[in-house]
Amino acid sequence: MTNSIGDLAEAEAFLVIGSNTTEQHPIIGLELRGAVRRGARLILADPRRIDLARYATLYLRHRPGTDIALLNGLAHIILKEGLEDREFISQRTEGFEAWREVVEGYTPERVREITGVEVDDLYAAARIYATSKPAALLYAMGITQHTSGHQNVLACANLALLTGNLGLPGGGVNPLRGQNNVQGACDVGALYNVFPGYQGVMDEEARGKFEEAWGVRLSGQPGLTVVEMFNAAHEGKVRGMYIMGENVVLSDPHSRHVQEALEALDFLVVQEIFLSETAELADVVLPASSFAEKEGTFTNTERRVQRLRQAIPPVGESKADWEIICEVAKRMEGVDPVQWEYNHPSEIMEEIARLTPIYGGISYQRLEDGGLQWPCPDGDHPGTPILHVGRFTRGLGHFSPVEQIPPDEEPDEEYPLILTTGRVLEHWHTGTMTRRVPGLEWLVPEERIRMNPFDAAKRGIEDGDWARITSRRGEVEARVEITEECAPGVVFMTFHFAEAAANLLTNPALDPVAKIPELKVCAVQVERCKD
Amino acid sequence: MGEITLKIDGKTVEAEEGLTLLQAAGSAGIYIPALCADGDLEPYGGCRLCIVEVEGWAGLHASCTTKVSEGMVVRTTSSLIDSVRRTLVELLMANGHGDCLTCPANQRCELQKVAAYVMPQEGRFRGVEPAHPWDESNPFFTLDMNRCILCGKCVRTCDEIQFLHALDLAYRGYETKVSPDFDQPWVESICENCGQCEAKCPVGAIYERARLEGAPSAETRTICAYCGVGCGLYLLTRGERVVGVRGDPENPVNEGRLCVKGRFGYDFINHPERLTSPLIKEGSRFVESTWEEALDLVARRLSEIKKEHGPEAIAVLASAKATNEENYLIQKFARAVIGCNNIDHCARL
Numbered sequence: 001m002t003n004s005i006g007d008l009a010e011a012e013a014f015l016v017i018g019s020n021t022t023e024q025h026p027i028i029g030l031e032l033r034g035a036v037r038r039g040a041r042l043i044l045a046d047p048r049r050i051d052l053a054r055y056a057t058l059y060l061r062h063r064p065g066t067d068i069a070l071l072n073g074l075a076h077i078i079l080k081e082g083l084e085d086r087e088f089i090s091q092r093t094e095g096f097e098a099w100r101e102v103v104e105g106y107t108p109e110r111v112r113e114i115t116g117v118e119v120d121d122l123y124a125a126a127r128i129y130a131t132s133k134p135a136a137l138l139y140a141m142g143i144t145q146h147t148s149g150h151q152n153v154l155a156c157a158n159l160a161l162l163t164g165n166l167g168l169p170g171g172g173v174n175p176l177r178g179q180n181n182v183q184g185a186c187d188v189g190a191l192y193n194v195f196p197g198y199q200g201v202m203d204e205e206a207r208g209k210f211e212e213a214w215g216v217r218l219s220g221q222p223g224l225t226v227v228e229m230f231n232a233a234h235e236g237k238v239r240g241m242y243i244m245g246e247n248v249v250l251s252d253p254h255s256r257h258v259q260e261a262l263e264a265l266d267f268l269v270v271q272e273i274f275l276s277e278t279a280e281l282a283d284v285v286l287p288a289s290s291f292a293e294k295e296g297t298f299t300n301t302e303r304r305v306q307r308l309r310q311a312i313p314p315v316g317e318s319k320a321d322w323e324i325i326c327e328v329a330k331r332m333e334g335v336d337p338v339q340w341e342y343n344h345p346s347e348i349m350e351e352i353a354r355l356t357p358i359y360g361g362i363s364y365q366r367l368e369d370g371g372l373q374w375p376c377p378d379g380d381h382p383g384t385p386i387l388h389v390g391r392f393t394r395g396l397g398h399f400s401p402v403e404q405i406p407p408d409e410e411p412d413e414e415y416p417l418i419l420t421t422g423r424v425l426e427h428w429h430t431g432t433m434t435r436r437v438p439g440l441e442w443l444v445p446e447e448r449i450r451m452n453p454f455d456a457a458k459r460g461i462e463d464g465d466w467a468r469i470t471s472r473r474g475e476v477e478a479r480v481e482i483t484e485e486c487a488p489g490v491v492f493m494t495f496h497f498a499e500a501a502a503n504l505l506t507n508p509a510l511d512p513v514a515k516i517p518e519l520k521v522c523a524v525q526v527e528r529c530k531d
Numbered sequence: 532m533g534e535i536t537l538k539i540d541g542k543t544v545e546a547e548e549g550l551t552l553l554q555a556a557g558s559a560g561i562y563i564p565a566l567c568a569d570g571d572l573e574p575y576g577g578c579r580l581c582i583v584e585v586e587g588w589a590g591l592h593a594s595c596t597t598k599v600s601e602g603m604v605v606r607t608t609s610s611l612i613d614s615v616r617r618t619l620v621e622l623l624m625a626n627g628h629g630d631c632l633t634c635p636a637n638q639r640c641e642l643q644k645v646a647a648y649v650m651p652q653e654g655r656f657r658g659v660e661p662a663h664p665w666d667e668s669n670p671f672f673t674l675d676m677n678r679c680i681l682c683g684k685c686v687r688t689c690d691e692i693q694f695l696h697a698l699d700l701a702y703r704g705y706e707t708k709v710s711p712d713f714d715q716p717w718v719e720s721i722c723e724n725c726g727q728c729e730a731k732c733p734v735g736a737i738y739e740r741a742r743l744e745g746a747p748s749a750e751t752r753t754i755c756a757y758c759g760v761g762c763g764l765y766l767l768t769r770g771e772r773v774v775g776v777r778g779d780p781e782n783p784v785n786e787g788r789l790c791v792k793g794r795f796g797y798d799f800i801n802h803p804e805r806l807t808s809p810l811i812k813e814g815s816r817f818v819e820s821t822w823e824e825a826l827d828l829v830a831r832r833l834s835e836i837k838k839e840h841g842p843e844a845i846a847v848l849a850s851a852k853a854t855n856e857e858n859y860l861i862q863k864f865a866r867a868v869i870g871c872n873n874i875d876h877c878a879r880l
Contacts, residue, residue, distance in 0.1 A: 026790035027760045033694035177759035179851030182878050188859040190849035190876045201872050214867040223872030229846040238846045240836040245850030251880050267832040284829050287806035291756035292773050296854025298754050300761025311751035311766035316807020321857040329868050331830030348856035370783055436799040439670035516879035
């Protein structure tokens with residue numbers, strides 16, 4: 001998030017697109033509900049009529065995979081009506097004219113054709129967003145999990161630049177990060193192309209710094225991303241994998257392909273708290289301690305680094321992940337064990353702070369009371385609740401022209417429906433944790449394919465019937481829930497349930513820049529099965 | 532907002548304009564009994580226990596709904612106040628069960644605390660023996676109307692904190708009760724099971740059933756492990772088990788609020804299926820091993836693959852569930868020990 005959870009309350013309007021906030025970030029959902037009750041206006045754009053629609057001033061149901069057309073269309077109207085922030089554009093941005101030319105092509109009528117959103121609603125949304133200040137834009141995986149994911153994000157940023165909604169409380173472009181520490185894992189370099197603190201592996205100066213600190217020569221060649229790793233395993237190029245705390249068999253697109261890739265490996269080690277579907281395929285499983293059994297830090301979606309503290313001793317003989325990694329490293333050939341001697345996670349944080357400018361001022365001592373939001377470059381820095389105040393990190397804010405791109409896979413005669421996937425409030429990701437909580441499992445015990453009454457009637461399917469859902473990659477059986485939440489032509493599934501794993505169906509096609517798979521759109525057919 | 536000077540029980544108190552008398556007294560260390568007031572909720576004035584006398588004003592005034600003003604002279608106790616409070620508590624007791632020792636709220640009950648202060652007498656009033664059926668439809672908590680004092684905190688919490696209003700006070704007079712929408716079983720209502728009402732209940736009317744298995748003996752301040760919001764919470768423990776969770780009111784992110792997963796999703800921690808020792812696959816089945824054996828095997832196999840096929844033949848996946856320190860170490864492992872940048876995690880999933 002460019003902004004903080006706490007300053008959402010100052011927004012006069014919200015544009016929420018591709019975020020099921022009340023179910024997936026429930027406490028941020030409360031901030032939205034509260035703001036609406038106090039009079040803020042909320043525009044929700046989502047192919048599904050999710051819970052948040054009940055609180056929305058205006059709900060736009062666009063077709064899956066048409067976000068760029070919608071966002072460009074809103075920008076088009078804002079310009080046509082002269083509602084842009086001219087002072088902000090002239091003083092703090094660049095690339096406006098080139099971008100404007102692209103946006104001019106997105107007339108309301110054309111956008112209606114592409115997105116299915118009525119022209120009047122487009123006007124109303126554009127006016128609400130552009131005439132309320134500050135206005136906060138929130139998005140999540142509904143924007144990013146597309147083959148056009150990175151362009152979708154740019155289209156969001158363009159809209160905020162156009163209305164001068166960056167660098168002020170209550171505004172901003174606010175991606176809501178999914179996992180508890182997905183922000184932190186990225187920050188500390190668990191990515192194929194950057195060292196900790198987003199310092200590029202191809203940057204010689206950065207590489208030199210880490211070579212000196214770690215006492216070895218380092219590769220300047222970006223590595224493989226998760227989906228590419230599985231492709232490489234299929235091809236025999238990757239022969240060994242070390243997986244820490246991820247259940248890729250259920251969480252990644254095209255599960256059969258993932259499973260075959262893992263089975264093709266010469267050696268797989270999985271570090272886990274349960275024998276997950278992925279751990280089942282391992283040659284060695286190392287038992288890890290859960291979050292309740294160890295010390296450390298997590299970084300949340302607003303870049304706040306917070307302290308995790310140990311409440312109970314490790315269960316059984318399990319060990320904290322950091323201890324296990326050190327033990328493995330010390331046993332590897334040619335490793336200097338001094339590089340892997342840590343008595344406590346706070347010593348690891350000291351090393352992170354030394355090498356990572358955005359974490360430079362983070363220490364366990366300073367995290368005792370509340371957290372710190374990065375960038376926090378030194379020990380006296382109070383942290384940064386809002387990014388881009390007065391000046392963008394790159395200098396001027398850049399308008400990036402982006403054009404609507406169709407999803408990789410579109411409905412056709414054989415697979416006439418669009419499947420979009422997500423999660424529910426009561427479960428988490430692949431269910432490894434929540435499906436072992438009896439109360440949560442009781443509340444939501446099984447998968448339901450959600451489907452519009454029109455599509456169901458056409459197939460002779462009644463509420464609760466068993467159905468088979470098929471894509472080019474696989475098939476799954478589950479009961480159907482008939483609901484107006486889905487538009488005709490769109491069905492929804494979660495990926496919580498191993499026995500009806502939606503990711504057997506999903507498309508692993510990637511955004512060429514961000515390498516994110518298109519989990520939000522694939523073509524499927526649904527038919528009634530089992531009487 | 533300016534500072535206001537007033538006198539409470541003869542003590543000169545400075546308070547910020549806009550505060551209530553109850554808040555001003557509280558910050559000056561003066562105890563006024565109260566059951567329906569809560570710093571997170573709008574003033575309500577329901578229980579009337581916080582009544583005070585104000586010089587120059589007729590009658591008794593609820594201090595939770597009366598704002599401070601310059602020069603006020605306030606008395607929090609007098610024979611009249613004490614006798615009214617005593618009667619109020621006796622009336623509450625007459626309408627409920629007095630079996631404190633078996634109540635899930637025993638020793639953390641606000642009514643017990645208030646009673647200890649006002650010293651009610653037993654048996655002056657005889658109410659109707661309440662016989663409400665329990666609502667145990669929710670998988671996590673029970674509504675026991677027989678212990679309810681109708682302070683409305685749960686109703687107001689659901690409305691003012693959750694903005695959901697799944698609960699309300701239904702019916703009239705003696706029939707009044709806390710009810711989910713349309714007086715249907717709790718679990719069939721629009722409730723999102725966040726448990727915030729249970730956390731705010733001052734007595735044993737809404738309680739987490741896990742509490743019946745024993746009170747926690749310690750608590751640890753930490754961070755939730757589910758979503759990216761990063762709510763602060765306390766893990767409540769009993770020996771080596773996590774037996775409950777409460778929201779951390781001091782955490783700037785959630786200010787005590789939690790969702791259903793954060794508050795009730797802890798059973799996986801001590802689940803019998805947790806992996807408790809390293810496993811090595813022999814044929815198609817796993818065999819338990821020692822740490823030494825497993826670690827040596829992992830290091831040997833990875834070293835062999837690296838030597839035979841080069842560092843690029845190894846790929847490492849970090850975890851968005853693990854800590855910063857652990858993710859830092861595993862990327863250091865991939866880059867400095869394996870020798871390539873094949874390191875990623877589920878950031879895109």
